[in-house]
Amino acid sequence: MAANCIFCKIIKGDIPSMKLFESEKTLAFLDINPLSYGHALIIPKHHGAKLHEIPPEHLTELLPVASRIASALGCENYNILQNNGRLAHQEVDHVHFHVIPKPNETEGLG
Numbered sequence: 205m206a207a208n209c210i211f212c213k214i215i216k217g218d219i220p221s222m223k224l225f226e227s228e229k230t231l232a233f234l235d236i237n238p239l240s241y242g243h244a245l246i247i248p249k250h251h252g253a254k255l256h257e258i259p260p261e262h263l264t265e266l267l268p269v270a271s272r273i274a275s276a277l278g279c280e281n282y283n284i285l286q287n288n289g290r291l292a293h294q295e296v297d298h299v300h301f302h303v304i305p306k307p308n309e310t311e312g313l314g
């Protein structure tokens with residue numbers, strides 16, 4: 205846990221979130237500023253800013269959970285995104301994978 209980390213505060217429950225999945229090592233919740241309907245974030249509970257800082261045993265569930273969320277959303281088209289560092293557009297320094305559904309053009313948002 206890192207005292208000033210927004211996502212660690214979400215894990216602790218100090219900041220509310222719309223949770224989609226939770227296990228001992230992993231948490232998934234809706235993005236507060238979604239790029240499309242269903243935009244989700246999947247994080248390891250182990251704090252680390254960048255992917256290479258997280259022990260591998262804390263990463264094993266992330267992609268399977270992303271896959272399950274995409275499947276549950278029923279979206280045919282989606283992006284999985286994971287940014288590391290400011291130049292790579294990372295804003296929150298706690299590793300996270302985005303699941304960003306791409307709705308059909310007629311469906312609005314996105």
Ligand code: 5GP
Pocket residue numbers: 210219221222233234235236237238245286287293294295296297
């Ligand atoms: P990044 O640019 O670091 O890859 O993405 C960070 C994401 O975290 C952004 O999409 C942003 O909307 C989301 N985010 C930032 N603060 C919060 C928060 O307090 N709650 C939730 N649910 N999402 C957040």
Ligand code: ZN
Pocket residue numbers: 205206209210211212213251252297298
């Ligand atoms: Zn953190």
